[in-house]
Amino acid sequence: MENKTARFEKLLVKNGLKRTAPRLQVLEILSGRDSATSQPYLEQVMGKDADRVTLYRVLQAFEEKGIIHKVLDQQGTANYAICSDGCSAHEHHDEHVHFNCDNCHKIYCLDTVKIPALKVPAGFKVEHLNLIATGLCASCSDKVN
């Protein structure tokens, strides 16, 4: 693996954002996890390193620039994951399925699963689709058996 920090710095510059400690820290945390990360968890991990308000603003800025995307879990809690590719400020491509595990509560981005096309009643114009599946993730269903 090459230098992650350098990669993050480039990502920030590319999006016209200054290279600041809280921003790098958020990218560091998000990239180190295999599932979407909740706002409360981020807040807890960052502790006093950054103000709560700063975290909100960092996440908001990242979302606007298409660096991360937000997923609401079944409780309505905001979770964030780094966008895999092709996302920008103008167009998010996060129309993949999210999986919310009932047991560990992790949110996985199932990038490989596409949302099937949908027939809606006449008059409705669909812009975006948001599909969240709940159940047991691979790791948790292993443990149960």
Add this chain to the structure above:
Amino acid sequence: MENKTARFEKLLVKNGLKRTAPRLQVLEILSGRDSATSQPYLEQVMGKDADRVTLYRVLQAFEEKGIIHKVLDQQGTANYAICSDGCSAHEHHDEHVHFNCDNCHKIYCLDTVKIPALKVPAGFKVEHLNLIATGLCASCSDKVN
């Protein structure tokens, strides 16, 4: 239309809930609307007729009994709709698509649209699917044109 109130009272009794004013009022409001109703809206309409806490508890009880189902909109706000049929405390059948209008922010339950089956990665066990489409509802896309 027959006597709505009598129908609601039966519904409550059937679920082992007492026939109280706040509960009947919530059912009355929800049944009179063509889309899911947000908690803030309910709170506003009920005004001082019922305490905020009571409203939360009524909604929670109804959801547990399968009388209503909760849908989170794109902002994470809770919206409630009366379950159409076959729902019970043991099993919710609300796996239809919800449509969140970007313009009027209403949430429609598209009961007629079924969520297509989904292939997920090995190991994942899907329990429920939750699909929210966003865009313009029939009424709003009319107005725009």
Add this chain to the structure above:
DNA sequence: ATGTTAATGCAATTATGTTGCAAATATAAC
């Protein structure tokens, strides 16, 4: 009519998210 259980209303608390503003800092220009 009355006793028991369930439900409500109130007060207090916690969590979550937002806004305005002064101080700090990243970066570009010199």
Add this chain to the structure above:
DNA sequence: GTTATATTTGCAACATAATTGCATTAACAT
């Protein structure tokens, strides 16, 4: 390297949403 400037941060205050404990009230079975 220093300085200017615009962005970003941190703080304080506020706003909204949700939860808990407890005393009072109301439903309904007997």
